[in-house]
Amino acid sequence: MFESILIPTDGSSTSDKAIEKGLELARLAGARVTFLHVLENPLVSGYATPEAMPYAAQLYQDLRASGDQILQEAKARAEALGVAATTRLVEDADPVKAIVEASKDHDAVVMGTHGRRGFNRWMFGSVAEGALRRADKPFLMVRGPEEE
Numbered sequence: 001m002f003e004s005i006l007i008p009t010d011g012s013s014t015s016d017k018a019i020e021k022g023l024e025l026a027r028l029a030g031a032r033v034t035f036l037h038v039l040e041n042p043l044v045s046g047y048a049t050p051e052a053m054p055y056a057a058q059l060y061q062d063l064r065a066s067g068d069q070i071l072q073e074a075k076a077r078a079e080a081l082g083v084a085a086t087t088r089l090v091e092d093a094d095p096v097k098a099i100v101e102a103s104k105d106h107d108a109v110v111m112g113t114h115g116r117r118g119f120n121r122w123m124f125g126s127v128a129e130g131a132l133r134r135a136d137k138p139f140l141m142v143r144g145p146e147e148e
Contacts, residue, residue: 001029001107002025002026002029002031002107002108003029003031003032003107004031004032004033004034004105004106004107005022005025005026005029005031005032005033005034005106005107005108005109005110006033006034006036006099006102006103006105006106006108006109006110007019007022007023007033007034007035007036007074007109007110007111008035008036008037008038008095008099008102008109008111008127008131009035009036009037009070009071009074009112010037010038010070010095011037011066011067011070012112012144013144014112014113014142014143014144015111015112015144016112017112017142017143017144018110018111018112018142019035019074019077021110021140021142022110022140022142023077023078023081023083025108025110025140026078026083027081027082027083031083031107032083032084032085032086033078033083033084033085033086034085034086034087034088034102034105034106035071035074035075035078035085035086035087035088036087036088036090036098036099036102037067037070037071037087037088037089037090038090038093038094038095038098038099039060039063039064039067039089039090039091039092039093040092040093040094040095041060041091041092064089064091067089068089071087071088071089072087074087075087088102090102095127095130095131096127096130096131096134099111099127099131099135100131100134100135103131103135103137104137106137107137107138108137108138108139108140109131109135109137109138109139109140110139110140110142111128111131111139111140111141111142112128112141112142112143112144113126113128113129113141113142113143113144128141
């Protein structure tokens with residue numbers, strides 16, 4: 001059925017829930033997983049204010065270190081369940097495009113959706129919906145906790 005599953009993660013509790021479900025599916029199917037973390041450039045994506053510009057290089061390094069930690073923790077969870085796992089950190093990329101591109105090498109994608117509505121959806125967009133609309137692989141969307 002599924003031999004390889006892509007699980008994008010951003011470190012949120014919603015992604016945590018998707019990792020749980022994705023690993024359960026992988027274990028049952030005997031599939032391997034790839035955890036994907038997309039690191040957006042804070043200067044391009046609007047995270048850094050003009051006042052923070054002198055610290056942008058350090059901010060980027062901190063975000064990269066955080067992404068590495070998120071991936072290593074996910075991989076450790078997979079290994080604890082006996083699921084073969086690899087990690088991939090994609091830098092300076094649009095999350096939707098990076099997920100769609102990575103999905104080409106996998107049989108399915110399991111990812112969290114924050115379920116934003118109204119203003120929050122307009123303001124922050126939906127990476128999950130964007131990836132789902134552009135992909136040609138099966139997607140399992142996992143809903144996050146209500147507080148997000």
